[in-house]
Amino acid sequence: MTATDAVIWLQERTALSVLSERVLEAIAQVLEEKVVAAHTRVVMEDTPPEGLYILKRGRLEGDRTNQTGSVWAVSLLPGAIVHLQELLFGQLAQRTVRAIGESQLWFIPADKFRQLVAEYPEITQAFSQQLAMELAQISSQLAYEQERQTILRPYLVTKAKRGIVGKSRYAVRLRQQIKEATEDRGSAVIFGEPGLEKDNIAALIHFASPQRREPMIKIDCSKLQANGAELFGRVGSKPGLIEWLGEGTLLLNNIQELPSELMPKIANLLETGNYAPVGGEEHNPKSPCLARILMISEKTLPKIDRLVTHLIKVPPLRVRKTDISDQMEYYIRLFCRAKGIANPHITSEALRWLQAYDFPGNFRELEGLVQRALVQSAGTKELTEEVFWSLQTKKKQFRVNLLNSYPWLRRFLRSEWWPDRINYGFTLGFFAIVVALLFLGPQHRNENVALNLFWAWWWPLILIGFPFVGRLWCAVCPFMIYGEVTQKLSLWLWPRQLKRWPRQSAEKWGGWFLFGLFVLIFLWEELWHLEDTAYLSACLLLLITAGAMIFSAIFERRFWCRYLCPIGGMNGLFAKLSMIELRAQQGTCSAECTTYQCYKGGPQKGEGLETNGCPLYTHPTHLEDNKDCVLCMTCLKACPHRSVELNLRPPGIELWTTHVPHAYEVALLLLLLGGIFIHRLPELQYLLGLNLDLSQFWPHLGFSLAVLIVPALVPLLGYSLIQLFHGLVKPRSFVELAYGYLPLVLGGNLAHYLRLGLGEGGRILPLTFATFGLSGEDLPVLVAHQAVIAFLQGTTLIFSVLLTILLTQKIAHQPLRFLLPQHLAAVVLGASLWAIIVVS
Numbered sequence: 001m002t003a004t005d006a007v008i009w010l011q012e013r014t015a016l017s018v019l020s021e022r023v024l025e026a027i028a029q030v031l032e033e034k035v036v037a038a039h040t041r042v043v044m045e046d047t048p049p050e051g052l053y054i055l056k057r058g059r060l061e062g063d064r065t066n067q068t069g070s071v072w073a074v075s076l077l078p079g080a081i082v083h084l085q086e087l088l089f090g091q092l093a094q095r096t097v098r099a100i101g102e103s104q105l106w107f108i109p110a111d112k113f114r115q116l117v118a119e120y121p122e123i124t125q126a127f128s129q130q131l132a133m134e135l136a137q138i139s140s141q142l143a144y145e146q147e148r149q150t151i152l153r154p155y156l157v158t159k160a161k162r163g164i165v166g167k168s169r170y171a172v173r174l175r176q177q178i179k180e181a182t183e184d185r186g187s188a189v190i191f192g193e194p195g196l197e198k199d200n201i202a203a204l205i206h207f208a209s210p211q212r213r214e215p216m217i218k219i220d221c222s223k224l225q226a227n228g229a230e231l232f233g234r235v236g237s238k239p240g241l242i243e244w245l246g247e248g249t250l251l252l253n254n255i256q257e258l259p260s261e262l263m264p265k266i267a268n269l270l271e272t273g274n275y276a277p278v279g280g281e282e283h284n285p286k287s288p289c290l291a292r293i294l295m296i297s298e299k300t301l302p303k304i305d306r307l308v309t310h311l312i313k314v315p316p317l318r319v320r321k322t323d324i325s326d327q328m329e330y331y332i333r334l335f336c337r338a339k340g341i342a343n344p345h346i347t348s349e350a351l352r353w354l355q356a357y358d359f360p361g362n363f364r365e366l367e368g369l370v371q372r373a374l375v376q377s378a379g380t381k382e383l384t385e386e387v388f389w390s391l392q393t394k395k396k397q398f399r400v401n402l403l404n405s406y407p408w409l410r411r412f413l414r415s416e417w418w419p420d421r422i423n424y425g426f427t428l429g430f431f432a433i434v435v436a437l438l439f440l441g442p443q444h445r446n447e448n449v450a451l452n453l454f455w456a457w458w459w460p461l462i463l464i465g466f467p468f469v470g471r472l473w474c475a476v477c478p479f480m481i482y483g484e485v486t487q488k489l490s491l492w493l494w495p496r497q498l499k500r501w502p503r504q505s506a507e508k509w510g511g512w513f514l515f516g517l518f519v520l521i522f523l524w525e526e527l528w529h530l531e532d533t534a535y536l537s538a539c540l541l542l543l544i545t546a547g548a549m550i551f552s553a554i555f556e557r558r559f560w561c562r563y564l565c566p567i568g569g570m571n572g573l574f575a576k577l578s579m580i581e582l583r584a585q586q587g588t589c590s591a592e593c594t595t596y597q598c599y600k601g602g603p604q605k606g607e608g609l610e611t612n613g614c615p616l617y618t619h620p621t622h623l624e625d626n627k628d629c630v631l632c633m634t635c636l637k638a639c640p641h642r643s644v645e646l647n648l649r650p651p652g653i654e655l656w657t658t659h660v661p662h663a664y665e666v667a668l669l670l671l672l673l674g675g676i677f678i679h680r681l682p683e684l685q686y687l688l689g690l691n692l693d694l695s696q697f698w699p700h701l702g703f704s705l706a707v708l709i710v711p712a713l714v715p716l717l718g719y720s721l722i723q724l725f726h727g728l729v730k731p732r733s734f735v736e737l738a739y740g741y742l743p744l745v746l747g748g749n750l751a752h753y754l755r756l757g758l759g760e761g762g763r764i765l766p767l768t769f770a771t772f773g774l775s776g777e778d779l780p781v782l783v784a785h786q787a788v789i790a791f792l793q794g795t796t797l798i799f800s801v802l803l804t805i806l807l808t809q810k811i812a813h814q815p816l817r818f819l820l821p822q823h824l825a826a827v828v829l830g831a832s833l834w835a836i837i838v839v840s
Helices: 003-013 021-029 084-089 110-119 122-155 169-182 198-207 241-245 263-272 321-339 348-355 362-376 407-413 417-440 449-469 472-476 478-493 503-527 534-554 559-564 566-577 586-592 634-638 663-678 681-688 697-725 734-771 786-812 817-839
Strands: 032-036 041-043 051-057 060-065 071-076 096-099 103-109 188-191 216-220 249-253 292-297 310-313 580-584 644-648
Touching: 003 021, 021 110, 051 084, 051 110, 084 110, 084 122, 103 110, 110 122, 122 216, 122 241, 169 198, 169 310, 188 198, 198 216, 198 249, 198 292, 216 241, 241 249, 321 348, 321 362, 407 417, 407 634, 417 449, 417 472, 417 478, 417 534, 449 472, 449 534, 449 566, 449 734, 472 478, 472 566, 478 534, 478 559, 503 534, 503 559, 503 566, 503 663, 503 697, 534 559, 559 566, 566 663, 566 734, 580 586, 580 634, 634 644, 663 681, 663 697, 663 734, 663 817, 681 697, 681 817, 697 734, 697 817, 734 786, 734 817, 786 817
Parallel strands: 188 292, 188 310, 216 249, 249 292
Antiparallel strands: 032 103, 041 096, 051 103, 060 071, 060 096, 580 644
């Protein structure tokens, strides 16, 4: 490039254009060309300048560290002059300059430039005036910035507190949404429950965006004036925060609490990007909003949500159970670093305890919990579940996990003994022997030990067991043992895919099917004297077993046991009163489990053993009562995370907490109530003064049907009286309140079978000999006196009535006087049972 071209270039592209052509020609004569490679440092801050640099081609970047420690960066494009002020006024280099890419520079050594300045005073005069003007401009800008900072300082957000912690799909999705929001200047609504650190998410969006050097302010919408003057300013007065903010970010916190008068103005701002100062809405032109608008809400706001570019829903902590471990570790590191102590370890039991809790206060509650735990356990190396004692959900209240309290119980229930060795080593063969004895042995109960075991032992024991161990009998039930054997043999002989359960139809009609079976069983038992006829009792057992075998050959797992077995239906109903429950820690299952082996089955994994999954197709976290759990402990064996619990709890607590009522269960309940009366037809006929010939089939059938139906009318009458006398107060539905009769129905059945259990059960030794035609007259007999039996029967009925009244009150949650008709119905039924069981 010739000297003339250099002069023209300097006039067109640089600040030296203010100089005369004569001076520019002198400068062009001393220019030296330099080529600087990319990423090369050209100038070092606070060092004497080597000369004057003029960027001819390429790009430089200069940065300077101020007194506060922050770095101020400036991008330099072709035509930029470096060290002009320093050489004119004898200063050190004010910034470090680096080449961003390969750059071409013109360079004038410092001594030559000083000679030019001495020779041509015009250079000093021209740039002194220019620098004075720039200084005035900078002073004005500085005054504006100082005022701006003073106004914005009370609202300023200086940084984001933390990133998004966790590896769950919710955390990954949230990070992706934040990344998408940083890529443009669109408005956003961040909504979710309290305690989710939504303001931190807004800060992450701002400080990860290209405008991160601009200020971000947060305003509480509940404290804004109704006219919005604080935001929009007033005509003829100081500007509002939006104008002071410039291209920064405005965070409107708690937008749901925005004054109703301001909502249309904010909506218009989001829609048009313009606003009007207060007092100038009609006459003055609207001002453009340069700021980015972010909003935080605890609920959806349709009028606002449709106007924003990004809608970010922050998931609550209760659905991010997987992230609790990472979040706990983060808080522990944070607090321990601040206190200068070592990080304690969280035990697996404590983590499961935390994951089972729903955290209504979300991260805010978790953070406070960690702080409290660290204070309580100062100096310890582990955080155990004891330091998190305050975590207690309604489902966990008043529960004690027996598996933690008694490790030997866990070992037994996870062993091969329960229930497989018991079922296939004992029950399978013993049931066959019992059935054979019923068919081949003597036919009366006072001669046949199998009949004695069935009526005088099995019935009383299973009724006594319901309040203690619930549906435990079903785990060792011979009906389904033969059903499983049939299923395995049929698959071996005829390999095929068993049918999946018709769940919808089974849920709708299964309960009514077993109700019908129970009606037939009661009539058969009464009309054909099953209690004292061995082969008919055997036929009843075989019919139920046949149902289990047939449906096991058709459907997978235990379809019969869950939906169709009459004995299983009764067991499931009474199991609701049990003081034992099997449940799982929902948090642990959702946070750590991905295979659902307790439900589906699968190979051994960690602590979990190989199983075929729950035989009743029930996930333990979905259990709301004991109806669909047979305590087979398959889930306990399969679970690799120790999520399954066997809890001791208040008897029947689910009936007034999580219970879901069903009409078919109430029908079965009332049928079992009538079944107590049908067992006592002679006593009932005597009490009523009837003279029916029960040896005749049709009178016997008619009287039996009436006895099954009439007791069920008493609860219905009691409920009708509640509705009649308390019309203004809406009672709970009959289906809900009817479960209050469960203790009475269970107690009534137990009182009936106590006569057989205490009066005949102790004769088992002589009966065993008599079954095989031997004399057992000298063998010991242990039976209770009739007065003792009557006392125990009466005590059982009294407690049953009292528990029925108490349970009804707990279920209804209504005043005692309001439920008096139902309590009176319970007393009437209890007195009737007393009359036919105890007195007669």
